[in-house]
Amino acid sequence: MVLSHLLPTGQWPRRGSQVSLQLFTVSAHALAWLTLGVGLAGLGVKPAVAQAEPQPQSQPQSQRGLPDNPLTLTDPDPLIPEAVWAGEAALTESQRRTLGVALDDLARQAEAALSEGNVTEAFELWNRELRLRRFLGYRAELAALQRVGAIAWEQQQFYQLQVMRERLREIQIQSLDEVETPDLEALLALAQTYETVGARSVALEVYEAVLEVARSRGDEATQELSWQRLGETALQDLDYETAAEAYESLRELARRRGDREEEVRYLTELAYIYDRLTDYEGAIAVKQELIAYYAGFNDTARVTALKIAIGQDLAALERPNEAIAQYQEAYRLSWEALQFYRAQEALTVLGQLYERYQDWEAALQVYQAQIETHEMARNRYGLMMTYDRMGQVHQQQGNYRQALTFFSRALELAQDLGNRQAYFQSHIETVNRALSGMN
Template sequence: MLRRLSVTMTATATLCLLCSSPTLAASKKPTQPDKFPPNPLELTTPDPLLPRSPKDKQPLTPQERQNLEPALDQLNQQAAATLQAGDRITAFDIWNRELRLRRYLGPLAEVQALSRVGEIAWRENERQEVQYITQRLQVIQKQAQSQKTTADLQLLQALGQAYQGVRSPKEALQVYDQVLVGVRQQKDTTAEVNILKIIGELHLNWFDYASAAATYEQLLTFASSRGDRANETAYLQQLAYIYKQANQPEKSVKIRNKLAEVYQQENNQIQLVALKQAIGSDYEALARENPSLLQEAFKNYEEAYTTAWQSEQFVRAGEILQKLIALYRSQGQVEEALQASQILLQAQERSANFYGLMNAYDQIGQLHLQRKDYPQARTAFQKGLEIAQQLNYDEVYFTQQIQKTSGRSSQ
């Protein structure tokens, strides 16, 4: 009896499976669950804070707006408090309700609220919420595409700021490009400069160095034409950084030479030293393709360490001399490298850099070995050993170098 019942139940289950299969029961397709939930900002359910049904397209009266605004501010405060209490889901449910209702106060008020909540959503890593807000911003942007009045420019700027908040640089740049066209049509140069700054920072933040450079070149032209020295210097500094990051030494040299003129006029020796060192490095890189530029590298390194010495920047002078010595050695200019090494010794002594002083003696010893001047090499290594013993560092190395020179004579 039990066996018969088991067979009957198995057969019934098999029949149910067959009937539910798409092959044998094509008319009964299973319902697919929604892959993407609806955007809560697009819901049109009635809300008790609204004076009328959402289906009523009539704009709110001034009194109705005045009544609604404080209620929405209260929702914002409630959501913030809920988030602080640790209930993220409820907090963003409240914010979404506020955002749906902000729409009735006009596009500018809605975008400003979307910007505020979008920044919070990004910070809290609420990716779905960021997506909802971005989608809503895109809808508002499309509605504003054909508008060209001053008020609409304000809306577009708010959209750009909101896109920045949800980290959508492509959309933000599209909006700011529209704003740029608008302010240029109005011949508002102050607004144009401000928008260019925002565009430049956006490109830079997202590592688009080519576009950032083009934007800051425009800003530099503006500043130069108006005699705005402070901003001209700032834009030159920014361009020098951009071209360095973009690994474009030729353009970097051009900008840095302009910047060097500014520092010289201002007698800004600290900045000038660092800049001359950087220019030397740029010319050194360019000389790999064009050896005739090598003299420019030597010239700028020499000017850099001379200025550093005069302004008592002995640590920086030591760094530059190291670069200069390495460049001399790469060109087989041993005598020049030795002369620079003697100056390096003085720089390390004045900056009390004992490790640097020890390494400088080692470098001098190696240069004398290259010249096969063994007595001079041994003297340098012995001085290096004295410092190594004081530092309790690399004593074995210097002892070995001294042993290599023992019994040899200059040829």
């Protein structure tokens, strides 16, 4: 679908040309009634009279076997002057202030009803408020929809959320289309409101629409804000590919303006995202950039943590020699900085890697070094766990006497710590049976 109304006047696409901005292609897991078949309208502010006009449905929901949408304007409301309700006049400034005060009072009454446990009464009051907020303009209505939507989500009022989504769709289609200059703030508010009522997939499409318009205007600030919200929403929706695109774009924007701290923040998000995507190459590249940054501040703790993470990525890529180099460097740096916890961590993953490739001798050497580190750090639990690993390595090689020695040491610590005694006793019994079979 070509969304020509989102393009500046004089830049309509020629017949047969394509515009990349495709909106509201709702994913299969979205609610069926959210499937729109229309593009998002450009957002703009219309005259007050136009805003005040009721929007009757062509086919009432009751005729389709559904209850009437409580947000639909039907019978006149005493808070709205008759001429305004009929679309014959606009609210004066004084009337707008009076209406705003009255609607705020309705909201307070609804909150009081909810606090007393009268959920149905509360949402009836909120729905009346929401029906009338539209007379104060789209931004006021969207703010109210977002506020009440958050409460409906918390209260698990799913029908209420459904009718609010329906109203948001009406705002798109009927009230905010055919404008030459899209209102980006209103678009962003619309997207946030969709998020609040649980329609994240639709919100993502709206943010993409904002990006298209912001790019066409060279509005870098709005681009960054849109990418931020798009990235956060995609992460909440576990859409890591979209999140990766968002944070790569944010990193590039930060890099172009020389904001190194912001760039690092986005790189950190990317490291997490690439891990979730199991894109190990992408994760390694990002983590190396972070290492370069933190090394400049002599932040050994972060550097060693990142080196261990890179080692794990390399191990997943079946590049053990490179992984070993990363673990060894992490151990060296943390040992020199007397950061024994990180040194222990580096030795643990290094020993496990040697075990994975059945280099038992190397694994035992690593665990012996780890014992020394645990002793210096007075980490008795870590010491117990390392004795366990050494016992298991000897057991796998058939060295049962050595295995018995280390399991016995582990059991002594377990008894002192009151932890895992039965586990080590079971191992000792297994090893003793193996020794008996050899005699």
